Amino acid sequence: MKFFLDTADVNEIRELVETGLVDGVTTNPSLVAQAGRRFEDVLIEICELVPGPVSAEVTDTTFEGMLAEGRHLAKVASNVVIKVPLTIEGLKACRILSREGIKVNVTLCFSPAQAILAAKVGASFVSPFIGRLDDVGEAGMTLIYEIVEIYRNYPEFTTEILAASIRHPIHVVDSARAGAHVVTMPPKVLRQLYNHPLTDKGLSAFLNDWKKTGQKILAR
Ligand code: E4P
Secondary structure, three states, X not given: OEEEEEOOOHHHHHHHHOOOOOOEEEOOHHHHHHHOOOHHHHHHHHHHHOOOOEEEEOOOOOHHHHHHHHHHHHOOOOOEEEEEEOOHHHHHHHHHHHHOOOOEEEEEEOOHHHHHHHHHOOOOEEEEEHHHHHHOOOOHHHHHXXXXXXXXXXXXXXXXXXXXXXXXXXXXXXXXXXXXXXXXXXXXXXXXXXXXXXXXXXXXXXXXXXXXXXXOXXXX
């Protein structure tokens, strides 16, 4: 399973790349706005830090506009993946960009029917938004299970399921259980994955007992 970071904060990415756990990055216009910097500058820096796929989202809503923006952003770095919304125009653009050899992440997927369309137009990734479905009282994780089940029926579907809108570690664990290929998570959630109170308690007890022995492992 691949871990992507869902952020446009270069400092956070730089720090977490050191863990060896970051396989890629996803950004969106809201995350770029939070970063408060020029999009392309941020994108170049992220692509240098992370060799894996880095999603950059188009903001035009027309087929022609998305094609133009997608082709432009794809030239920024070889690991840029173009993010398009799951609309008729977006999927038309996905089909063409994919045929040109540009990887596309179809974002804002909220139903299994939409995920079938994304696979049929050759998307490299489809991003079902779990947290936003939970927010409106739907079981977001059910969508991941449904897409995994559907894609398994059709070996010609090569689209990777990228679980998005992740809010907490249980979303990551459940996405893994469902068989999502990738989970994109905010930096905070990646850090939370390490935590368990019994780890802290156990370590503290071991260190206290070790101190009582008066020994040092590297003592000469
Ligand atoms: C995915 O690529 C999106 O950037 C992201 O996961 C959206 O998450 P949110 O619902 O927390 O904004």
